[in-house]
Each structure stands twice: as structure tokens, then as C-alpha cells.
Amino acid sequence: MAAETPSWAQQAGQVSRLRGRAFEAICLASTSLALVSVMVLLLFVANDAFRPFEAEPALTFAIPVLPGLELFVVPVVLPAYLLVFGATLGLPVALTALYYYRRDDPAGEVAYATLGLPIVSLLVSAGVLVMFIEVLTVSELFATELALLVAVGAIYGHARLRPRKAVERLAIIIVAPVVALAGLPPAMFNDIVNGIAGLAGVGPVLTTRLFSVRELVLASPFLPVRWVMLLATVTLPVVAIFAPILARRRESREAGLALGGLSMIVAALGLVAAPALGVGSDVWIVVASVTVPPLAVYVEGVVRRREGMAGLAFPLVLIGGALAGWLLVQQVGFGMPDPWLDWGFLTNAHSRFSAEKTGIYPPLVGSVMMLFAIVILIFPVGVGAAIYLEEYAPSQGLAGKFVTLIEINIGNLAGVPSVVYGLLGLALFIRFLSMPVGAIIVGALAVGLLILPIVIISAQEAIRAVPDSHREASYGMGATRWQTIRDVVLPQAFPGILTGTILALGRAIGETAPLLMIGMPAIVRRAPDGFFATGSAMPRQIFRWSKEFDPLYRHGVLAAGVVTLLVVLLIMNGTAIILRNKFQREETA
Amino acid sequence: MSSETRDIVTDETNASRTAKEQTYRAIFLACGILSVLTTVAIIATLFSDALTFWSEVPIEDFLLGTNWSPQIEGSYGVLPLVSATLLITFGSAVVALPIGVLTAIYLSEYASDRTRSILKPTLEILAGVPTVVYGFFALVYVTPALGTIFPSISTFNALSASLVVGIMIIPMVSSISEDAMSAVPDSLRQASYGLGATKFEVSTTVVVPAAISGIFSSFILALSRAIGETMIVTIAAGSNARLIDPLDPFSAFLNSVEPMTAAMINIGKSDVDPGSLTYKSLFAIGLTLFAITFVMNVVSNLVAERYREEYE
Numbered sequence: 001m002a003a004e005t006p007s008w009a010q011q012a013g014q015v016s017r018l019r020g021r022a023f024e025a026i027c028l029a030s031t032s033l034a035l036v037s038v039m040v041l042l043l044f045v046a047n048d049a050f051r052p053f054e055a056e057p058a059l060t061f062a063i064p065v066l067p068g069l070e071l072f073v074v075p076v077v078l079p080a081y082l083l084v085f086g087a088t089l090g091l092p093v094a095l096t097a098l099y100y101y102r103r104d105d106p107a108g109e110v111a112y113a114t115l116g117l118p119i120v121s122l123l124v125s126a127g128v129l130v131m132f133i134e135v136l137t138v139s140e141l142f143a144t145e146l147a148l149l150v151a152v153g154a155i156y157g158h159a160r161l162r163p164r165k166a167v168e169r170l171a172i173i174i175v176a177p178v179v180a181l182a183g184l185p186p187a188m189f190n191d192i193v194n195g196i197a198g199l200a201g202v203g204p205v206l207t208t209r210l211f212s213v214r215e216l217v218l219a220s221p222f223l224p225v226r227w228v229m230l231l232a233t234v235t236l237p238v239v240a241i242f243a244p245i246l247a248r249r250r251e252s253r254e255a256g257l258a259l260g261g262l263s264m265i266v267a268a269l270g271l272v273a274a275p276a277l278g279v280g281s282d283v284w285i286v287v288a289s290v291t292v293p294p295l296a297v298y299v300e301g302v303v304r305r306r307e308g309m310a311g312l313a314f315p316l317v318l319i320g321g322a323l324a325g326w327l328l329v330q331q332v333g334f335g336m337p338d339p340w341l342d343w344g345f346l347t348n349a350h351s352r353f354s355a356e357k358t359g360i361y362p363p364l365v366g367s368v369m370m371l372f373a374i375v376i377l378i379f380p381v382g383v384g385a386a387i388y389l390e391e392y393a394p395s396q397g398l399a400g401k402f403v404t405l406i407e408i409n410i411g412n413l414a415g416v417p418s419v420v421y422g423l424l425g426l427a428l429f430i431r432f433l434s435m436p437v438g439a440i441i442v443g444a445l446a447v448g449l450l451i452l453p454i455v456i457i458s459a460q461e462a463i464r465a466v467p468d469s470h471r472e473a474s475y476g477m478g479a480t481r482w483q484t485i486r487d488v489v490l491p492q493a494f495p496g497i498l499t500g501t502i503l504a505l506g507r508a509i510g511e512t513a514p515l516l517m518i519g520m521p522a523i524v525r526r527a528p529d530g531f532f533a534t535g536s537a538m539p540r541q542i543f544r545w546s547k548e549f550d551p552l553y554r555h556g557v558l559a560a561g562v563v564t565l566l567v568v569l570l571i572m573n574g575t576a577i578i579l580r581n582k583f584q585r586e587e588t589a
Numbered sequence: 590m591s592s593e594t595r596d597i598v599t600d601e602t603n604a605s606r607t608a609k610e611q612t613y614r615a616i617f618l619a620c621g622i623l624s625v626l627t628t629v630a631i632i633a634t635l636f637s638d639a640l641t642f643w644s645e646v647p648i649e650d651f652l653l654g655t656n657w658s659p660q661i662e663g664s665y666g667v668l669p670l671v672s673a674t675l676l677i678t679f680g681s682a683v684v685a686l687p688i689g690v691l692t693a694i695y696l697s698e699y700a701s702d703r704t705r706s707i708l709k710p711t712l713e714i715l716a717g718v719p720t721v722v723y724g725f726f727a728l729v730y731v732t733p734a735l736g737t738i739f740p741s742i743s744t745f746n747a748l749s750a751s752l753v754v755g756i757m758i759i760p761m762v763s764s765i766s767e768d769a770m771s772a773v774p775d776s777l778r779q780a781s782y783g784l785g786a787t788k789f790e791v792s793t794t795v796v797v798p799a800a801i802s803g804i805f806s807s808f809i810l811a812l813s814r815a816i817g818e819t820m821i822v823t824i825a826a827g828s829n830a831r832l833i834d835p836l837d838p839f840s841a842f843l844n845s846v847e848p849m850t851a852a853m854i855n856i857g858k859s860d861v862d863p864g865s866l867t868y869k870s871l872f873a874i875g876l877t878l879f880a881i882t883f884v885m886n887v888v889s890n891l892v893a894e895r896y897r898e899e900y901e
Contacts, residue, residue: 020789027695030688031708034759038715041726166605170612384620392614393621406621408890409628415810415886416879417817419850420631422857423875427634431863449627456624480606482613503717510719513819513850517857539721539820546725546824554729562722573717577710 042566048559050339055079057334081325081334088328089321096317100310110302110311113578115318117298118291120575123568125290127368128234129283134365134527138282142229143217144181145237150213151180183212227271227281235267235289242293246300263292341560349525350541355552360561365527366440366520366535367509367568373444373531374451374508379501382455385410386497389456390463391485414453421450422517430518437519440528440535446514451504458500462493495579502576506569512539538565635879638872645866651873657830657847659856659867667874672833673747673846677822678815680751680842681758685815686808688755689762690797693804696763697770698792709764716760724824727753732825745827745845754821758811765810769803770796806893813885817878819850828855849874 047053058079100108132138154176158169178186190209211219223229239260247256270284277284302309329336348359385406393403425446429435435442466489474484520536522544528535542565545558643651646665654666692712696705731749736742773796781795797804827845830852834841847855853874861868 017787020787023789023792024695024699027691027699030691031695031700031763033688034692034715034756035708035711037756038718038726041730044730045726164605166609170609381620381623384617385624388614388617388621392617403621406625410624411890412883412886413624413628415813415817415882416631417819417850417882419817419819419853420635420875420879423853423872424627424631424634426857427638427872428630432634452624452627480610482610506717510717510721512719512721513823513854516854519858519860522858539719542721542725543820543824546721546728558725558729562725565719566722569717569719573714 045559045562045566048555049341049563051337052082052339053077053079053337055081055335055337059083079335079337080332081329081336084328084332084334085322085325088325089318092317092321093314096314100314106308107311108308110308111314112311113298114295114302114312115315116571116574116578117295118315120571121291121294122287123571125287127372128290129286130365130368130527131372132282132286134529135369135531138226138229138233139218139223140214141233142223143214145233146217147180147213148177151176154180179210180213183215184210186212187215227268227285230282230285231264231267231289234286235264238289238293239263242297246297249297249301249304259293259296262296263289266292339560340556341563345557345560346564350523350544352523355550355557358553358557360538360541360564362524362527363536363538363541364564366443366524366540367537369440369528369531369535370444370447370537371505371509373441374448374505375501377444378448378452378455382452382501383459383497385452385456386459386463387485387489390460391481391489410453410456414457417513418450418511419513419517421446422514424449425514425518436532436534438521438534439532441531442518443515443520443535443537444531446518447508447511450511450514451508454504454507455501458504459493459497462496462500463489465496466492495582499576499580502572502579506572506576509537509569509572510539510565512543515540516543538568631879635872635876638869639876642866642869642873646870646873652877655832657852659870660859663866665866665870665873667849667877669830669832670847670849670852670874671877673826673830674816674848674850676747676833676838676841676846677751677754677818677826677848678812680747681755681815682808682812684752684755685758685762685811689759689807689811690766690804692759692763693766693770694792694797696767698788698796709767712760712763716757716764718757720757720818720820721824723753723757724821727821727825739843742843743827743845745825745829746843747826747846748842750822750826751842753825754815754818757818757821758814761811761814762807765807766800766804769800769807772803773799802893802895806889809885809889809892813882813889816885817850817882819854822848823851823854826851828852849878853878 056079058077060075060077062075096111097108100111132141136144155169155173158165158172162168175184178184182188187209217223224232242263243256243260246259247253249255267285267288270281270288274281274284299312302312344357345359346364347361348357349362350359351357389403389407393406394400395403425442429442429445430437470488470492471484474488475481479487515537520540521534522536522540524534524536538561542558542561545553545561548554548558651665651667653668654664655668656662656664656666657669658664696708700708727749728745731753732742732744732746735746735749739748742748777795777799778791781791786794826848828847828851829845830847833846853871856867856871861871
């Protein structure tokens with residue numbers, strides 16, 4: 001065939017092929033450009049934050065890139081401890097990962113999850129602990145949970161005794177939690193009324209009120225000892241979530257009870273084991289109760305399916321390797337690097353005098369509290385709006401126009417610059433509603449409104465993905481719209497909603513501009529002790545450090561702060577991606 | 590437990606059942622309305638303070654004034670800020686638009702499924718990096734690196750801010766453009782292959798023109814994001830409010846400038862008295878910014894709707 005093709009056509013073919021190749025190469029280069037440049041920047045930050053190459057003794061050698069040219073000799077410093085860890089940790093981990101990749105695909109995923117689950121649980125338990133230490137006392141939480149239990153009991157009892165009175169029950173659903181948690185009328189309401197009366201020159205008007213269950217419990221002289229309360233408030237609820245899952249999967253109550261018992265025992269072991277290890281028993285109990293039940297449920301699932309069981313070994317390889325490396329380095333006496341990002345950094349406050357002693361603890365607590373507040377305030381509203389738009393909204397007539405308006409409006413809200421949300425927070429919450437300047441709650445509200453459209457849009461997508469046939473089947477069986485939503489739509493859409501919400505929270509934790517506008521202070525020495533207290537947040541602190549000209553701050557402290565923020569973010573996004581993958585697989589399966 | 594509740598529910602009288610349904614409906618509607626209220630609150634707060642500001646400083650002095658020095662001279666000409674915003678938006682567009690489109694072409698036309706399944710989430714993560722972190726990159730790593738090329742560059746400069754804003758908005762351009770390109774039906778590609786076109790010709794003369802409305806709408810959205818971008822420019826571009834001379838872009842890029850968002854932060858974080866003119870000027874800039882980004886978002890939607898090629 002080549003013989004018949006005229007020479008000019010061949011040339012044209014070659015030119016166009018060359019042009020095509022060049023174009024593909026340019027496209028690929030552009031795709032990599034953004035990724036590679038950010039990756040390089042991340043390596044720089046990690047190097048600044050951890051200083052892994054600054055430890056003695058070290059091997060120093062020069063690699064000539066171009067032989068004979070002095071200029072192109074790259075000096076390489078390889079500390080000895082790195083070599084040890086490379087042998088005990090890096091090599092085994094790389095080999096195991098390679099094995100999973102080549103031989104046993106499901107095991108790779110199992111390895112990923114068994115490693116990720118405890119990390120996520122640890123992060124959550126760290127958040128819980130921080131909340132304990134800074135905001136609530138354990139007895140307050142105990143009283144609150146007991147009160148909630150009473151309220152739920154009242155609602156459930158009413159449903160059993162007077163099943164036909166739906167309106168009555170609605171009233172109880174609203175009143176019971178208020179009475180149980182805040183009393184009737186709530187103490188704050190009395191204070192406000194009495195305050196107004198005091199201003200008007202009248203004595204206290206409201207003197208008697210029905211005390212809440214919470215107040216009664218707190219006032220009672222018979223509060224149990226601290227560890228019993230911790231077990232009841234932290235371990236029991238987690239067990240109550242995970243034990244039924246296990247019981248349902250194995251179709252046996254005993255399995256659920258066994259998991260519950262096991263978790264309680266492991267948590268209670270902390271009383272003996274924690275002091276021996278030098279950790280507080282509170283820390284042990286919280287970490288154990290948040291980590292053990294989900295991990296046990298996951299491992300049980302893997303073992304039962306007998307799929308990818310080799311993956312369970314991965315955390316052991318990792319922890320064993322790290323431990324072996326550490327012991328070896330200690331024995332031989334090799335020096336370890338002194339990273340900026342260490343325990344001291346995570347537990348100290350900003351220090352004006354010493355970069356080495358500076359830490360990020362108060363802003364870290366502030367960020368955690370803001371996330372809690374955002375979840376409580378924004379998540380229900382966002383999901384509620386999505387439910388309305390997808391399940392209730394009329395598509396015709398005047399009301400239909402209004403719904404279209406809401407949808408367009410949500411799209412536009414998502415495009416409003418974040419600094420404008422800061423102005424909104426400043427004008428609406430601080431000046432108009434006279435909330436305290438720079439308070440955690442104001443930050444949470446401003447950033448929460450910022451991510452509200454993102455939560456709504458992702459929840460809408462998740463709800464839309466539930467097939468209509470399921471809804472119709474539910475209606476066909478006589479269920480009402482709300483019953484269909486509660487029992488059919490939401491359970492199916494939940495993983496999608498959760499994924500979208502976590503991604504939105506990831507956006508929230510990095511938002512800085514609104515926090516600056518609502519006047520969050522640059523330096524906070526103590527962690528905020530409540531939602532209305534003034535606090536800082538991690539990005540706010542990072543911005544403050546970026547104003548320091550001292551290279552110790554600029555390349556050390558700042559880098560450590562950035563890495564802390566990025567690690568939290570990475571774990572959140574990783575969780576979201578795992579959830580999404582799991583969800584999609586179940587969809588296709 | 591759930592089977593018990595079902596029994597209870599079927600026992601309910603119709604009237605109470607309807608009342609309950611209506612209540613839930615009302616609760617969800619209220620959630621939806623809250624989002625509208627947010628917009629109303631934004632517009633109301635911006636307008637109320639901006640209008641009192643303009644009653645003291647004439648609007649033409651604000652919009653056409655060429656000197657921004659609120660705290661020292663009390664002069665409120667917004668043009669220096671707008672010119673700085675435009676400079677940085679232009680710089681970031683030069684970086685992001687071509688790279689974003691080429692990335693989209695690669696992802697939609699050239700990449701294998703497996704490559705795409707790795708690259709797309711990675712690009713998403715790029716979009717999720719907080720802007721304060723990007724600002725830190727610009728200040729601590731990019732500016733010194735640029736200093737080896739341009740020795741006269743100042744510590745705070747528009748160039749590194751533009752580059753990093755550009756990198757930040759690449760995922761936005763690429764993901765929306767890629768969606769538009771993937772929506773181009775395969776039959777069009779097959780037809781042009783059948784006519785003897787090469788892959789390069791198909792990509793550039795068939796797919797890109799067919800997806801042009803999506804590509805343009807991604808451009809507008811990304812630029813609106815660049816205009817509203819706050820932390821990168823506040824950290825890296827500085828706070829020297831001066832009118833940019835368009836004939837001398839070199840010195841404009843290498844020196845410190847103050848875009849609108851950076852000016853807002855600089856006023857907002859200094860303790861200004863809530864009744865003062867400077868405080869109110871915050872809302873005037875905010876309203877200008879809101880109006881610009883709002884119009885751009887609406888235009889982007891219109892472009893995507895109006896010029897979309899419909900394929901069946």
C-alpha cells in the first residue's frame with residue numbers, strides 16, 4: 001500500500017501525526033503542570049514542617065548530574081535514622097503495597113480502610129476530648145444525655161399509649177426535649193424577662209419554674225464517679241450505634257451483645273492500663289470507645305466475606321515497622337530530627353517570644369468547635385431544603401416559579417465571594433443581633449451560611465439519585481409522603497448526603513476571610529470555653545503567622561500550621577472519597 | 590421496632606395524619622426559604638450601609654476617584670482597587686484558561702479511563718486546598734523563586750498572587766469544560782473520523798467548538814472566582830493601593846498592589862469604629878464586588894443555557 005501512496009500524502013500524514021503527538025504532549029503537560037507544581041509546593045512545606053534531613057549522623061555525598069561540571073553536582077544529605085526506618089518501615093510497607101496492587105486488589109482496599117478507620121476515629125475522639133476539656137464537663141454531658149433519654153422515652157411512651165394522636169405527639173416532640181434539657185420556661189427566658197422587669201423598675205416577675213431533668217441531675221448529690229459517667233456518655237452511645245449493625249448482619253443478638261461487652265471491657269481496661277502507659281484514663285476510655293466498635297464491625301465484615309483478608313495485616317506491618325525502627329534508632333543512638341510539627345506544637349498556644357514554643361492548640365480547639373456548631377446548625381437546614389426542593393416542590397404555577405427562584409438563588413449564593421459572607425456576619429450577627437465580636441458561634445454562622453448552598457446542592461443530587469420506583473412502591477403500600485422520605489428516600493440518600501457534607505465541611509475548615517471580617521482575634525492564648533466565647537481558628541492563626549517576618553516563623557511555625565490544617569483536610573476528604581466509592585459500588589452491585 | 594411504628598401509623602386518623610404531613614412540609618419549606626433569606630440579608634446589609642456611605646461620599650467620587658486612602662486622607666476612590674483586581678484576574682486568566690482547557694481536552698479526549706479516574710479526584714483535591722494555604726505558597730515559596738528571575742520584585746507583588754490564583758482556578762475551568770466536552774455525542778467524533786480527520790483535528794475542530802458554550806461559562810465562573818478571591822491576594826499581593834498603569838504592566842506585576850478584597854480585609858481586621866465612614870466604605874466595596882460577581886454568574890448561566898448546542 002505504501003508504494004501506491006504519493007509522496008506528498010505521506011509527508012502530510014507525517015506532519016499531522018507529529019502535530020497530533022505534539023498536541024497530546026502539550027495537553028498532558030498542562031494537566032500535570034498544576035498537579036506537579038502544587039505537589040512540589042507541598043513537598044517544600046512538609047520539608048519545612050518536619051525537617052527530616054536535619055539529623056545527625058548523616059551520610060553526605062554529592063551526585064554529579066553532568067560529569068565534569070562543578071555546577072551540576074547535587075549534594076545529598078541522608079541521615080542515618082532515615083536509612084533505618086527505610087529498612088524497617090519503608091521497604092516492608094512498599095512491598096506489601098506492591099503485593100496488594102499486583103496480586104490481591106480487594107486486600108488493598110481493606111488495608112486502606114483498616115488503616116483509615118482508626119485514624120478517622122482517633123481524630124473524632126480527639127475532637128470529643130477537646131470538647132470535654134474545653135466546653136463541657138463530663139457530668140454536664142452525662143446530665144444532658146440522661147435528659148435526652150427521658151425526652152425520647154416520653155415521646156416513645158406517648159406513641160405506645162396514645163398511638164392515634166399525631167398532633168398531640170407533635171406537640172410532645174417539641175415540648176419534651178425543651179422541658180428535659182432546659183426546663184419550663186428555660187432559665188434564659190426567665191432571666192431575660194426578669195432583666196426587662198428590672199429595667200422597668202419592677203422586681204423579678206418569674207420566680208418559679210419547672211426545673212429540667214438536666215438541672216436536676218446536675219444538682220443531685222449522687223452523681224456517679226467520673227469513669228462510670230464517661231462509659232455511660234461516650235462508650236454506650238457508640239456501642240448503641242454499632243452493636244445493632246453487627247447483630248443485624250450476623251442475625252444474632254449475642255453477637256451484638258458480645259461487641260457491646262467487648263467495647264465496654266476494652267474501655268474500662270483503661271483504668272488499669274492507661275496509667276501504666278502514661279496516658280490519662282479519660283483519653284484511653286474516649287479513644288477506645290470511639291475506635292473499637294467501628295473497627296470491630298469492619299474487621300468482622302472482612303473476615304465473614306473472606307475477601308481481601310491479607311489487607312488486615314497492613315496496619316500491623318506499619319505499626320510494627322515504625323516501632324522496630326524507633327527501638328533500633330534508640331539502641332544505636334542515631335539522632336532523630338526535631339520537627340516543627342510535634343506534640344508541643346499541637347498543645348501550646350502562640351508565643352510571642354519563642355518560635356520553638358509556639359503552638360496551635362487554641363485555634364485547633366476553635367476550629368473543632370466551629371465544625372461542631374456548623375454541623376448542628378447547617379446540616380439539618382441544608383438537608384431540609386434539599387428534601388423540600390426534591391420531594392415537595394411544585395413545578396407549576398406561581399409556587400413553581402417561586403421554587404425555580406429558590407434554585408437559581410442557591411446556585412448564585414454558591415458563587416458569592418467568601419469575604420461578602422464575612423460582611424453579612426459582621427452586619428447581621430454582630431451589629432444587628434449584638435452577638436459578641438469574634439465569637440466561635442458568629443464564625444460558625446458566617447461560614448455555615450457560606451457552605452449552606454454547597455450542602456443543599458450535594459444533598460439534592462443524592463436525593464435525586466434514589467430511583468422513583470422506590471418512592472412509588474412506598475406510596476403504593478399506603479405510606480404518606482413523610483413516611484416515604486423517612487423510611488425510603490433518606491436511608492438510601494444518606495451516604496451521598498454525608499459525602500457532600502464532609503466535603504463542604506472541608507471547605508468550611510479552611511475559610512479565612514469571613515473569620516477576619518467578623519473580628520476573630522489574631523492571637524488567642526486560651527482555648528474558647530463556650531460557643532459564645534471569643535476564639536480563633538486554624539486558618540486565622542495561619543494568616544497571623546504569615547505576617548511574621550522572622551524566618552523561624554515563616555518557614556517553621558507557619559509550615560507546621562499549614563501541614564496541620566492540610567492533614568485534617570486530607571483525612572476529611574479521604575473519608576468522603578471512601579464513602580463515595582463504597583456507595584457507588586453498592587449502587588452498581 | 591420499625592414494624593411497631595408502622596402499625597401505630599396506620600391507626601392514625603386521617604385528619605391528624607394530614608396535619609402532621611402539613612407540618613413536615615412547612616418545616617422543609619422553611620429550610621428552603623432560609624436560603625432566600627440569606628440572599629435578602631446579604632443584599633439588605635450591603636445596600637443599607639453602602640447607601641449611607643454614598644450619601645456622604647458621592648457615588649461618582651467613589652466609582653471614578655483615583656485615590657484610595659481611607660484612613661489617612663479620607664479619600665475613597667475605588668478605581669485603584671478595581672484596577673488591581675483586574676490586573677490579578679488578567680494574570681490568573683493567562684495562566685488558568687489555556688491550561689484549564691488543555692487539561693479538559695486531555696481528560697475528555699486522550700486519557701484512558703483509569704488515568705482519568707485518578708486525575709479527576711486529584712484535581713478536585715487541588716480545588717479543595719484552602720486559599721490561605723495557597724497564599725502562604727505564594728508568599729513563602731513562589732515569590733522568592735520569582736526573585737531569582739526578576740531581582741527587582743518586591744516581597745508583596747501581583748505576579749506571584751496571579752500565578753497562584755491561576756493555579757487555584759485551573760480545576761474549575763477544567764472540570765466544567767470537561768463536562769461540556771464529555772457531553773458532546775460520540776457520533777460527531779465518529780463522523781469526522783470517518784471523513785479522515787485525525788484525533789487532533791477532531792479535538793480542536795469538532796469537540797471544542799461543540800462544547801464552546803460550556804467552556805465559556807467555565808471561563809466566566811473561574812474569572813468571577815478569581816475576582817472574589819481574598820486570602821491569596823491579601824497575603825501575597827500586599828496593600829499598596831495605587832492605580833495601575835496599563836502601559837507599564839511590568840512594574841505593575843512586580844510591585845505591591847491592593848485588590849478590592851484585600852482592601853476589605855485590611856479595613857475589616859483593623860479595629861474601625863462601626864459608625865465611621867471607613868467602616869461603611871467596606872460595604873460599598875462589598876456591594877461593588879457582589880454586583881460584579883453576581884452579574885458574571887448570571888451571564889455564565891445565560892451563556893451555558895443560550896448557546897448550548899442541543900444533541901439528541
